[in-house]
Amino acid sequence: MTRNHPHVSRPLPEPPRIGPPDWASVRADFPLLEREVHGKPLIYLDSANTGQKPAAVIEAVDDFYRHHNANVSRAVHALGTEATEAYESARNRLAAFLNVRSDELVLCSGTTFALNLVAYSWALPQLKAGDAIVLTRMEHHANIVPWQIVAQRTGAVIKVAELNEAGELDLEGLYALMTPEVKLLAMSHVSNVLGTVNPVREICREARRRGIVTVIDGSQAAPHRALDVGSIGCDFYAVTGHKMAGPTGTGALWARRELLASMPPFLGGGEMIKEVRFEGTVYNDAPHRFEAGTPNIAGFVGLGAAVDYLTGLGMEHVEAREQELLAHATEALAGVEGLRIFGNAREKAAVVSFLVEGAHAHDLATLLDLEGVAIRSGHHCAHPLMQKLGVGATCRASFAFYNTHEEIDAFVAALQKVRRLLA
Known part of the structure; x- marks a missing residue:
């Protein structure tokens, strides 16, 4: 396996593909699509709901377990080094796919975990009674329930931006909700029910002008459109691997470096520390501060392969x-x-x-x-x-x-x- 440094500056874009793929050949890459149900x-x-997996992803997971399986960031033996390199390579490739820095990318089990990470590590310490959180009517429960928990614990209130008859956000109504007490706006990039693609760049610009922190659920966007997360202007962006041709139990949270650096850990345990004493613990730097315990290593190897596959298309x-x-x-x-x-x-x-x-x-x-x-x-x-x-x-x-x-x-x-x- 090739050694890849886990911390890179903003990557160069991939060269553009000359023409569209042969979609019949692409379909043949997905073994499950060949089966029958009920004859x-x-x-x-x-x-x-979940995307199907190309053979390249399935084979990458299989290859890891057959030839490289070991824990990451712990052992100095050959397998441990290979596993760590493969895991960090997946972080680098996903960062390139999103066009962000890899040291701003927390690897986690998916968007639900990512949104809860923001809720517990950023919102709970920051919000107080009298503050407000803006959500939209089209949100998935994963982008509602964590903010309800935050509101219950802090005394903050939730405001809801409504939709027009076409299923689009009422932007005038949304902007009217952005009053001085609003500290957080959480919204989907693409609705999982309506398919509506929200103008997140414009909305984040308006929120930023008002000092509102923005959280974007990108679960339904990352598998289907080119993303330049840095240009959106949001503060947090979450993606789920299993919807983008990768294994289940994979995903990531991108956050502005200064926000990550200021956030306390969400979970405590191994590999999120620099030093542990009974008198106190020194936490690791972000993003590893938020990656306690043994991760889904094989899953992220597969996600790296999925990113390569999508980029190739x-x-x-x-x-x-x-x-x-x-x-x-x-x-x-x-x-x-x-x-x-x-x-x-x-x-x-x-x-x-x-x-x-x-x-x-x-x-x-x-x-x-x-x-x-x-x-x-x-x-x-x-x-x-x-x-x-x-x-x-x-x-x-x-x-x-x-x-x-x-x-x-x-x-x-x-x-x-x-x-x-x-x-």
């Missing part, structure tokens, strides 16, 4: 491909009688949430599964948004670059068949 070819339309090509699939699906679904789509933002990721008149979301999803079509049904960890929409649940079809136009046509045909069965 039907699998049509996997649940990538917003070219995220601009990934986004363009998924926009083609979204346009095809939106047009095809318009021909389904009684179908209602939730969320028609002008800028939207490849997610379609819908209901069919007279049919429950779970019934639709169950019957579609019998046709080989995997979609999500339920509240999508977004109860407040469901309440706003006036429904208990929706179906959600979410597309990735490895899906095909033929799969979309088969999905719509299956939906028409299921609708007739439920009529």
Whole structure:
């Protein structure tokens, strides 16, 4: 394995890909997509829930366990050195993918952990009674519940920014909420239900002018679009590895260096320290201060491979491909009688949430599964948004670059068949 220094300055961008990939060949990289369910070819339309893994990622995890398995940052023997280099190499590659410094990137189990890290290590020590936190109506529970805990413990209050009929943020209303008592704004880059892509750069600029710290949930953005996190102007940005072709239990929190340096540890234990005495402990520097215990080493090796894979495709090509699939699906679904789509933002990721008149979301999803079509049904960890929409649940079809136009046509045909069965 090549030695990579864990602390690098802002990386140079990758050279642009000359042209889009051969998407049929790309699809062949994903072994699971070849299987059948209920005797039907699998049509996997649940990538917003978790993305499928290319063979390169599976093989990287397998190779680590077969040839390099050891703990990191502890042993001086060959395996320990190789494991540490592989782990820190994954940090470097993910930092390059996000265009941030690797010494500002905390590796963790995913966005939920990352948001809780900000809540416990930044917000709890900083906020007090009379302060306010702004959230948006479209947030995932992972970007609501930690802030409710902070509010309960500090006496701060939560304000909610609402949406327009298209499922876009009401920006005038959001800015009106940014009063002097607001200390924190937490919001998603892309809605996991509506697919709405929020203008985070503009919103963070307005928040910064008012001295408001910003936390962006990038779970649904990182797998689908090129990111330059530094140019967004936020203070914290969280990503989840399993949605971006990587293993489960992986993710990261990026934070401004000065904020990380000022934050106390979230968890205590091994490898987050410099020296421990019963009289007191000297903590490690960030980001390692926030990485107590043995990490998911093999998972991060796989995430490094996933980043390499996505970079090789070219995220601009990934986004363009998924926009083609979204346009095809939106047009095809318009021909389904009684179908209602939730969320028609002008800028939207490849997610379609819908209901069919007279049919429950779970019934639709169950019957579609019998046709080989995997979609999500339920509240999508977004109860407040469901309440706003006036429904208990929706179906959600979410597309990735490895899906095909033929799969979309088969999905719509299956939906028409299921609708007739439920009529």
